[in-house]
Amino acid sequence: MSHLFTLIKKELRELLTPATVLPIVLLALIFASMGGLTGNLEESVAAEPEVAIVNLDEGGNYSALFMEVVQQANATVVLYGNQSDDVGDAVAAVKDNGSMAALVIGPDHSSSIEKGEHGNITVYWNMKGTGLMNSVSTAPVELLLAVVERETTHALIQSMIDDGQLDDREPGNITAPISYSSNTLLGDMVMEDIRPEQVSSFMMTQNFLMPLLIMIVIVMLGGIIISSMGQEKENKTLETLLTLPVNRTTIVSGKLLGSAIVGLLFAGIYMMGMSYYMDGLTATAPVDMSEYGMELGTLDLAIVGAMMVLAILCALGLCMIFGAFAKNYKVAQSLTIPISFLAVIPFFVVMFADFKSLPALVQAVLFIIPFTHPMIAMDNLMMGHMGLIFSGMAYQALFTLATIMVTVRLYKSDILLTGLGTTLRSGPLGKLLRLR
Amino acid sequence: MDALVVKDFHKSYGKHVGVDGISFTVKHGEVFGLIGPNGAGKTTTLRVLSTLLSVSSGDMLVYGRSVVDEPKEVRKIISYLPEDAGAYKHLSGRQYLEFISKFFTTGDDRERMVERGMAIADLGERIDSKVDTYSKGMTRRLLIARAIMTRPKFAILDEVTSGLDVINAAEIRNIIKDMAREGVTILLSSHNMFEVEYLCDRLALIDEGRIVAEGTPEELKRRYGAANIEEVFTRAVAS
Numbered sequence: 123m124s125h126l127f128t129l130i131k132k133e134l135r136e137l138l139t140p141a142t143v144l145p146i147v148l149l150a151l152i153f154a155s156m157g158g159l160t161g162n163l164e165e166s167v168a169a170e171p172e173v174a175i176v177n178l179d180e181g182g183n184y185s186a187l188f189m190e191v192v193q194q195a196n197a198t199v200v201l202y203g204n205q206s207d208d209v210g211d212a213v214a215a216v217k218d219n220g221s222m223a224a225l226v227i228g229p230d231h232s233s234s235i236e237k238g239e240h241g242n243i244t245v246y247w248n249m250k251g252t253g254l255m256n257s258v259s260t261a262p263v264e265l266l267l268a269v270v271e272r273e274t275t276h277a278l279i280q281s282m283i284d285d286g287q288l289d290d291r292e293p294g295n296i297t298a299p300i301s302y303s304s305n306t307l308l309g310d311m312v313m314e315d316i317r318p319e320q321v322s323s324f325m326m327t328q329n330f331l332m333p334l335l336i337m338i339v340i341v342m343l344g345g346i347i348i349s350s351m352g353q354e355k356e357n358k359t360l361e362t363l364l365t366l367p368v369n370r371t372t373i374v375s376g377k378l379l380g381s382a383i384v385g386l387l388f389a390g391i392y393m394m395g396m397s398y399y400m401d402g403l404t405a406t407a408p409v410d411m412s413e414y415g416m417e418l419g420t421l422d423l424a425i426v427g428a429m430m431v432l433a434i435l436c437a438l439g440l441c442m443i444f445g446a447f448a449k450n451y452k453v454a455q456s457l458t459i460p461i462s463f464l465a466v467i468p469f470f471v472v473m474f475a476d477f478k479s480l481p482a483l484v485q486a487v488l489f490i491i492p493f494t495h496p497m498i499a500m501d502n503l504m505m506g507h508m509g510l511i512f513s514g515m516a517y518q519a520l521f522t523l524a525t526i527m528v529t530v531r532l533y534k535s536d537i538l539l540t541g542l543g544t545t546l547r548s549g550p551l552g553k554l555l556r557l558r
Numbered sequence: 559m560d561a562l563v564v565k566d567f568h569k570s571y572g573k574h575v576g577v578d579g580i581s582f583t584v585k586h587g588e589v590f591g592l593i594g595p596n597g598a599g600k601t602t603t604l605r606v607l608s609t610l611l612s613v614s615s616g617d618m619l620v621y622g623r624s625v626v627d628e629p630k631e632v633r634k635i636i637s638y639l640p641e642d643a644g645a646y647k648h649l650s651g652r653q654y655l656e657f658i659s660k661f662f663t664t665g666d667d668r669e670r671m672v673e674r675g676m677a678i679a680d681l682g683e684r685i686d687s688k689v690d691t692y693s694k695g696m697t698r699r700l701l702i703a704r705a706i707m708t709r710p711k712f713a714i715l716d717e718v719t720s721g722l723d724v725i726n727a728a729e730i731r732n733i734i735k736d737m738a739r740e741g742v743t744i745l746l747s748s749h750n751m752f753e754v755e756y757l758c759d760r761l762a763l764i765d766e767g768r769i770v771a772e773g774t775p776e777e778l779k780r781r782y783g784a785a786n787i788e789e790v791f792t793r794a795v796a797s
Contacts (some may be wrong), residue, residue, distance in 0.1 A: 128660040135648055357644030362704070365608045366661045367630060367637040536611045540571060 125368045126376050133380025138387075142346050146388045149338065150395030153436075171262040172221040174201040174212035182232025184241055187277055191270045216248045220270060221249050222263045235278060243267070272297070302546060309505055311414050324411050325501070330473055331399070333497035335392050337469040340437045340493055343385045343460035351445030352454025361539065370533040378526065379437050385434040422503045425511060429496035432518035436492035437461060439525025446532040468494035476501065477510070489514070492521045559586040561743035562607070564744045567616035569602050569767075576602040578767035579616065584745055584760075589738050590748040591758035593791060599750060599767040600747040601641065604716050607745070608638035620712055637710035639718035645686055645702050647690035651681055651700050654689060655707065675707030678733060695726035701732060706737050715746040719753060731757060751753075751788040761787070763794045768796050 131506055175192065179185035192199065200222075201208075201215035212224040223554055228234075228242030235241040245267070257474035279293035288296075304312040306321055313321065354360040363373060411417060418426070440461055448454035468488050477485060477498045488494040502510050562584040569577040577599040579600045580797045584590040592600045605611045607618050609629040617624050623631045655675040659668045676685050679699045681692075689697065698718075705713060718734065719727035727750075734757055740745055748754050752763060755775045763771040763778075771778055771794045775787055 124664075125661060128657065132646065132649075132657055135653075136646060139648055235744055255776045357647070358642060359644055359646055361605075361608075361610060361638070361640045362643060362701075364610055365633055365636065366658070367634040368661055369630065472618075536571075539605065 125372050126379070129368075129376025130383070131374060134383060136350055137346055137381065137384045139263060141383075142257055146342065146391050150391045153392070153395035154398035156399050159370070170196045170198060170268045171223075172198040172200060172219070172314065173263060173266075173274040174203075174215045174224040175199055175220060176203045176205075176208045176212045176224070176226045178204065178206060178229040178287055179227045180204045184232040184235050184274055184277070185227045187273055188227060188231075188243075188270050191273055192266065195266050195269065205387075213246050216246065220250065221248060222260060225263075230466075235274065236281075241274065243270075264465065298379050313411075313414055321411070324416070331396055332426070332500055333469045333472050335389065335396055336493060336496050337393060337465045338435065339385060340465040341458075341462045343381070343388060343434065344437055344441050345455075345458045346384070346444045347381050347441040348448055348454045348458050348461070349422040349451060351442070351459075352448040352451040355448060355539075356450040364533070364538075371530050374442065374530050374533050377442060377527075378435070381438045382431070382434055385438065386431065389430065389434070416504045417501060418503060422500075425503065425515075426496060426499045429499045429511075429515060429518065432515065432522060433493050433496045435522040436518055436525065437465070439522055439529060440464075442529040443525060446529065446538050464491050465493050467491060468497050472497050472501075478505075478507065489517065492518045495546045560584070561588065561621055562590075562745065563619040564603075564607075565617050565619070567606070567618060568614045569599070569606060569611065570614045573768055579603075580762075580764065580767070580769045581616075582762050582769060582772060584743060586743055587738070587741050588759045589734070589744045589746070589757050591754045591761040592745065592764055593749075593751070593754055593761060593787070594747075594764035595795060598764045600764055601716055603764070604638070604745070604747060605712050608636060608714055610638075610794040618706070636712045636714055637708055638714040639701055639705045639716065641720055645689045645697060645700055648688065650688055651679060651685040651692070651696075652676065654700065655679070655704060658704050659707070661786045671707050675703040678707060679703035690796060695722050698722055698726065699733075700735055703760075706733075706742065709740075710742060713742050713744045715744060716725060717748055718746060719748070719750060721731070729754070737783065751786065751791060755787045763791060765795050788793055 128537065136423040167198065173192075177185050177188075177189070198221075200219045200221050201212050203209075203212060209224070209226055212226070215221070216224045224246040226246070231241040245263070247263075275297055276293035279288065279296055282288045282295075283290050304315065304317045306316045306318050308321060353361075354363075354473060364370070406529040444461065445454065450458050468491050469479070471484070471488060472494070477488065477494075480488070495518055499514070502508075502514075560583050562582075564580060564582050566579050566581055567577055568575070568579050576647055578597070583591075592603060594600050596674070597676075602611065606613055607620070607625060609625050609632055615627055617626050619625075620632045623635065625632050645651075646657070649657065652672070654797070655672045656668075659671045659675070662668075663671055679685060679702070681696055681699065684692070684696065688699070692700065702718070715734070719730050722730065732755060734744065734746070738757075746754075746757065758775065760774050761772065761778060764767050771781070771790070773781065778787065778790045778794075779785070782790045782793045784793060
């Protein structure tokens with residue numbers, strides 16, 4: 123057992139270098155900052171408006187209504203004036219305070235509306251920059267103005283009803299005569315008051331982020347492991363290792379477990395970055411899907427975690443088989459392509475389509491790829507496709523076992539040092555891998 | 559006592575015959591040299607003896623242990639130093655010796671083994687530097703230290719001074735002489751005929767997978783009427 127620990131420690135030392143860890147940490151930080159950015163945008167949209175107001179229609183009914191809406195919206199008024207000379211001060215105050223806008227209510231605002239003409243409000247937007255964030259910061263004031271417009275319309279209709287120009291009815295029923303109620307059908311479920319895009323937004327974690335996480339971890343880990351094996355051969359450290367008094371199975375296990383720890387560590391780092399990203403996204407999903415069973419419990423998360431570990435082990439097994447054929451670092455680099463390909467295919471497919479909705483042949487192909495299963499696990503758990511979950515796990519376990527057995531066999535054979543034999547070399551696999 | 563008995567050893571790679579039925583013995587405490595042109599089968603023989611490659615037919619017995627039937631037992635006896643071998647670049651010299659020592663012993667014995675390795679490597683303070691900062695000579699010294707600090711009964715050295723400058727090569731040869739004096743049996747291959755003559759008690763000349771001559775350097779020089787082993791080599795291969 124101590125030999126195994128020694129080998130695992132050696133693998134960790136070899137694999138956890140600044141050159142391998144930094145890209146992972148940087149990518150996780152990018153995700154985290156993307157989440158922070160999304161969160162900031164949401165906060166910005168939900169922020170209370172901060173404005174300067176010049177009311178040149180003081181005493182008018184509709185300017186009073188305007189101020190009432192401003193008060194109800196908890197808007198911060200950095201400057202209030204009622205003279206035309208105040209407009210310059212209002213604009214300056216908005217700039218100095220970094221406020222969103224200066225609003226000028228025209229002198230004939232109320233009387234114009236009462237005469238059936240347009241009221242007049244002038245907005246001076248304070249554009250702080252040309253970036254995305256700056257354009258979004260206008261939203262709270264846009265919302266305020268929309269409420270002003272709606273309330274003004276209702277007040278106008280109410281006054282027409284009071285004057286007998288219209289039948290007595292709720293003004294809102296005139297401006298919005300139809301009330302929509304959206305329900306979404308998904309599988310056997312009827313989700314009340316939920317629109318399909320809200321479901322899609324909620325399911326984004328399953329359909330995009332988890333597959334992305336798995337794809338990135340497998341692609342990067344595959345590159346690191348195969349390259350490490352290529353270097354070990356090129357430096358002939360593998361030859362020394364294989365002549366030490368230790369079982370080949372222990373050597374393979376040491377490499378596999380050491381690499382698996384690194385893989386899980388990388389996945390953990392990504393998960394942290396992703397969780398920040400998700401925190402940013404959850405603000406955009408105002409619906410609670412848990413009442414429809416679309417929520418992952420502790421056991422579900424454990425299953426997803428187990429499938430992810432199995433996927434990493436499958437990837438490592440494949441990497442070690444491919445790595446066994448890598449005679450040097452350069453060849454090793456090209457051998458990472460098939461592994462990456464296997465991780466990218468299910469990622470793109472499940473990103474655009476639900477597994478169950480795919481043709482049987484495509485489903486079969488995806489099922490054979492062991493990395494597919496954790497990518498579709500969350501979706502399947504929520505939808506109750508437990509058969510697919512358990513058969514996927516069983517397949518992953520068998521795949522891992524098979525790759526370990528093949529790897530141990532390769533480590534006991536000449537192929538590890540001599541490359542593929544003459545027969546294989548001249549065969550289709552040899553030609554495909556361009557091995558000599 | 560025979561340290562190594564090679565019995566009708568064949569090794570093929572597909573249709574290519576690497577070694578075509580060689581037999582020889584190495585006595586305990588002897589320094590035995592395998593010399594021959596490139597592709598003659600020297601490295602293949604050393605790799606099979608080190609249990610890295612399988613035999614196609616025949617066998618090799620290291621102190622009575624078969625590389626075919628008891629490879630793990632053979633690995634406990636031998637120490638193999640491949641040509642142009644390297645060490646793990648992210649480890650320091652000391653860490654590398656510690657890593658290797660963990661497969662052979664524990665506790666105080668292990669510490670003594672590492673101390674011995676550091677003394678053989680003689681890298682001074684640089685023993686704590688990362689291996690990737692070492693020169694080729696320093697790396698070779700570290701690897702020699704790795705190979706013999708475990709006090710193997712049988713050391714297999716492939717082109718041990720290949721690519722080293724004169725000073726480093728001379729130092730390595732002295733280390734090998736010291737090893738032999740301590741009773742370690744050594745099988746080495748080399749293209750350097752001066753080195754072979756200086757180090758080896760006996761030699762086998764191998765060409766196209768077959769042994770074409772075997773004996774002490776003096777016997778071989780007499781047999782081929784040569785002034786040195788280089789002449790022996792060229793005449794043996796030409797005939």
